[in-house]
Amino acid sequence: QTTMKNYFICPDYNGKIGIQKAKIEFIDFDYWEGCETGKGDCRPLTFARTKAEKNWFLIMPCGGTETAITISGQNFNKELHLFHKHCPPYLDLTNLNDGQYSANMRAGGLGGTVTINLETK
Numbered sequence: 001q002t003t004m005k006n007y008f009i010c011p012d013y014n015g016k017i018g019i020q021k022a023k024i025e026f027i028d029f030d031y032w033e034g035c036e037t038g039k040g041d042c043r044p045l046t047f048a049r050t051k052a053e054k055n056w057f058l059i060m061p062c063g064g065t066e067t068a069i070t071i072s073g074q075n076f077n078k079e080l081h082l083f084h085k086h087c088p089p090y091l092d093l094t095n096l097n098d099g100q101y102s103a104n105m106r107a108g109g110l111g112g113t114v115t116i117n118l119e120t121k
Contacts, residue, residue: 022055025093027114029061032105036112044100044115047093051120056094058116062087063107073101093118 025047034040049056060069062084069080069089076096080089091103098120104113 025058046117048119058091060089063110067107071103
């Protein structure tokens with residue numbers, strides 16, 4: 001029993017209300033593992049946005065049961081710490097300045113550092 005209205009059966013239900021458009025970037029497990037082992041292409045990644053794009057996110061791989069990622073750049077430092085049930089880790093890039101950032105992962109199944117360049121075109 002709940003007092004919440006069942007919006008899914010209302011004739012005027014609109015699933016798009018409240019949803020905001022977002023630009024989503026990804027770093028996949030294989031790329032990050034290549035950076036960790038030195039056996040893959042680990043050139044810095046460049047992610048670009050336009051001035052009109054407001055919501056911008058980076059989704060990263062989980063490294064195991066527990067994952068810690070430190071993202072740092074000029075005047076920026078953030079630690080993401082999560083357990084597997086809260087994966088995948090993500091970073092809101094929306095308000096980050098253009099420039100170079102490094103993401104260092106410490107986890108049981110994945111680690112190492114990835115370099116990220118952010119640009120606004």
